[in-house]
Every structure is written in structure tokens, then in C-alpha cells.
Amino acid sequence: CVCLEVHGFSLCPSVNFNMTPPAEEVRKRTPSDYIFGKVLGEGSFSTVYLAKDIHTNKEYAIKVLEKAHIIREKKTENVMREKEVLRILGNSSPYFVRLYWTFQDPERLYFVLSYAKNGDVLSQLEKQQCLSIECARYYTSELILGLEFLHDRGIVHRDLKPENLLFQENWHLLITDLGSAKIMTDCDNENDDFDKRRRNSFVGTAQFVSPEMLTDTSSSYESDLWALGCIIYQIVSGVMPFRGGSEYLVFQKILKLLYDFPEGFDRVAKDLVEKLLVIDPRQRLGANDEKRYTSLRDHAFFNGQNWDDLGPPPAMFDT
Numbered sequence: 001c002v003c004l005e006v007h008g009f010s011l012c013p014s015v016n017f018n019m020t021p022p023a024e025e026v027r028k029r030t031p032s033d034y035i036f037g038k039v040l041g042e043g044s045f046s047t048v049y050l051a052k053d054i055h056t057n058k059e060y061a062i063k064v065l066e067k068a069h070i071i072r073e074k075k076t077e078n079v080m081r082e083k084e085v086l087r088i089l090g091n092s093s094p095y096f097v098r099l100y101w102t103f104q105d106p107e108r109l110y111f112v113l114s115y116a117k118n119g120d121v122l123s124q125l126e127k128q129q130c131l132s133i134e135c136a137r138y139y140t141s142e143l144i145l146g147l148e149f150l151h152d153r154g155i156v157h158r159d160l161k162p163e164n165l166l167f168q169e170n171w172h173l174l175i176t177d178l179g180s181a182k183i184m185t186d187c188d189n190e191n192d193d194f195d196k197r198r199r200n201s202f203v204g205t206a207q208f209v210s211p212e213m214l215t216d217t218s219s220s221y222e223s224d225l226w227a228l229g230c231i232i233y234q235i236v237s238g239v240m241p242f243r244g245g246s247e248y249l250v251f252q253k254i255l256k257l258l259y260d261f262p263e264g265f266d267r268v269a270k271d272l273v274e275k276l277l278v279i280d281p282r283q284r285l286g287a288n289d290e291k292r293y294t295s296l297r298d299h300a301f302f303n304g305q306n307w308d309d310l311g312p313p314p315a316m317f318d319t
């Protein structure tokens with residue numbers, strides 16, 4: 001047939017002009033549409049399974065939450081927020097886990113997510129102590145691109161840590177666990193006050209929580225920049241900057257900025273970490289960027305980086 005290429009669509013008499021995707025991709029899913037495989041991991045309120053769609057044979061990570069447990073732990077709002085945040089993110093960023101479907105049965109909620117086949121950054125760090133400086137630079141760059149995308153949409157992650165950074169099959173980063181995320185609103189200050197009165201415990205994970213989230217339970221984009229500093233420190237050195245026998249001791253070290261760098265810590269990475277682990281959120285590198293995050297991109301640690309095309313992930317293992 002003689003096909004006419006118009007804007008990438010071939011107008012060809014024998015071609016079906018019906019633009020709706022194939023029925024199988026669109027039809028509402030239920031648990032019986034999947035074969036559930038191994039447990040990929042457990043969360044406080046969830047179990048994540050590897051699952052295969054019986055119609056398309058595609059693999060997904062299905063996060064299953066017990067309703068009774070969510071209600072008992074008063075986490076309904078977190079669940080609804082995670083879904084809302086994943087809906088806002090849609091599939092428009094390569095660096096965030098994608099939510100394909102949600103469904104429920106009387107006892108459980110199901111989130112069908114993109115499957116990160118190569119585990120999480122924490123597991124890699126446990127296998128090889130720390131990442132090479134090339135890997136650290138590459139994955140910090142992907143994380144910054146992800147944060148630019150997230151923050152530009154008014155969302156703060158609030159629980160960034162190596163175990164929430166996953167590796168896709170192609171070894172690109174996948175940021176997950178948006179259950180603690182906060183959607184910033186214009187009148188956020190009132191919300192913050194409301195949050196402060198309402199919430200007496202911090203959000204996030206002790207070793208990565210920022211000072212402001214501890215002192216006045218406020219959190220904003222700069223809280224993620226603090227966590228970024230902690231993550232860079234950990235992927236370069238293999239250990240967390242703020243460590244202690246109890247959460248209380250960790251909090252004291254964070255509030256007093258009590259940390260140091262191990263011998264041999266990359267000098268340029270050290271400078272970047274020092275510019276992020278700053279008590280005053282407004283003084284953190286990137287906090288005052290006109291356009292996010294030019295001052296991070298311009299740091300010497302990323303010298304030579306092509307931010308429009310980071311290229312393929314560097315070999316994770318020394319070959």
C-alpha cells in the first residue's frame with residue numbers, strides 16, 4: 001500500500017485508524033490477571049512480589065498492603081498520598097518507579113509497579129562496600145535529575161536513602177517509596193503549622209533525616225538535599241555519615257553536625273557533601289537556585305558531565 005507519513009503516523013488504507021491501544025493493555029486489572037512469584041521485599045506495611053501479567057507476559061513488582069494493618073497503624077493517608085504522588089509522576093520521568101494499575105479486594109490493596117530487576121543501592125553497597133567514584137558520580141547525577149523533576153512538580157520525597165534507590169534491568173536508577181512524600185502547596189506554611197501540631201514524630205529514616213525535620217518538624221525541598229548529601233557520603237565511603245547506637249544518638253549527631261570523613265575520601269566529593277550537610281536549609285547548595293539544580297550541576301564533582309545525556313551506566317563491577 002502507498003503509505004503517507006504525516007507527523008510520524010502512516011496513513012495507509014490497510015492500516016486500522018482506530019488509535020485506542022490493544023484491549024489487553026487497557027482493561028482494568030484484578031489479582032487473577034497476574035501470576036505472583038517470589039517476594040522481592042517487605043516494608044512496614046507492605047509485601048512486594050514479583051508478578052507476571054498472564055496476558056502480556058510482562059513482569060511487574062506488585063506492592064500488596066493489608067487494609068487492616070494500614071488502618072490499625074493509621075497509615076491510610078500515607079497510602080492515598082503515595083498513590084496521588086505516583087499519579088502525578090505518571091510515566092514522564094525515567095527515574096521514578098511507575099504505577100501501572102491499582103486494584104483492591106476486601107482485605108488488600110494492590111499497586112502494580114515497574115519492576116527494578118537489579119535490586120537496590122544499599123544491597124550493592126553491602127556487596128562491594130562502596131561504589132567507584134565514576135559510579136558515584138553517575139548515580140548521583142541520575143538522582144539529581146530525578147530530584148529536579150520531583151521538586152519542579154512540587155513534591156518532596158522526605159525518605160531518600162540507598163534502599164529506596166533501585167536499579168532497573170538496564171542498571172539505570174529508579175527512585176521508589178513515595179509513601180512519605182509531601183505535596184507542597186502555595187499555602188504550605190499553614191499546612192506546616194498544622195503538620196507540626198498534628199505530627200509529633202519525624203517522617204523518614206533516622207540516619208537521613210534533616211535537622212529541620214527534627215527541630216520543627218518542617219520539611220521542604222532542602223530536606224531532600226540534606227539526604228542527597230548523606231547518600232553521596234555513603235556511596236563514596238560505604239558508611240553513613242551519622243551513625244549511632246540509638247536513634248537518639250543519631251539525632252544528636254545530626255543536630256550538632258557531628259560527622260567526619262574517612263581517610264582517602266575523594267576530596268571533590270567531600271567538598272560537595274560539606275555544601276549539602278549544612279544545618280540551615282537555606283544555605284545548602286541548590287537551595288537558592290533560580291533553576292534547579294544549576295549549582296549542583298556546576299560543582300566540580302560533575303566536571304565534564306553531559307547533563308543532557310549521561311550516557312550508559314558505568315560497569316558496576318570491576319571487570
Ligand SMILES: Nc1ncnc2c1ncn2[C@@H]1O[C@H](COP(=O)(O)OP(=O)(O)OP(=O)(O)O)[C@@H](O)[C@H]1O
Pocket residue numbers: 040041042043044045046047048061063097113114115116117120163166176177179
Ligand atoms: N519496584 C520494585 N522493584 C523491585 N523491588 C522492589 C520494588 N519496590 C519495592 N521493592 C523491594 O521491596 C522492598 C519493600 O518495598 P516497600 O516500598 O513495600 O517498603 P518500603 O517502603 O521499602 O518500607 P517502609 O514501608 O518501611 O518504608 C524494598 O526494600 C525493595 O527491596
Ligand SMILES: O=C(O)[C@@H]1CCC(=O)N(CCc2ccc(Cl)cc2)[C@H]1c1ccccc1Cl
Pocket residue numbers: 066067068070071076079080083102103104109110111
Ligand atoms: O484512590 C483510589 O484509586 C481508590 C479509590 C477507591 C478506594 O476504595 N481505594 C481504596 C481506599 C482505601 C485506602 C486504604 C485502606 Cl486501609 C482501605 C481503602 C483507592 C485505592 C484502590 C486500590 C489501591 C489503592 C487505593 Cl488508594
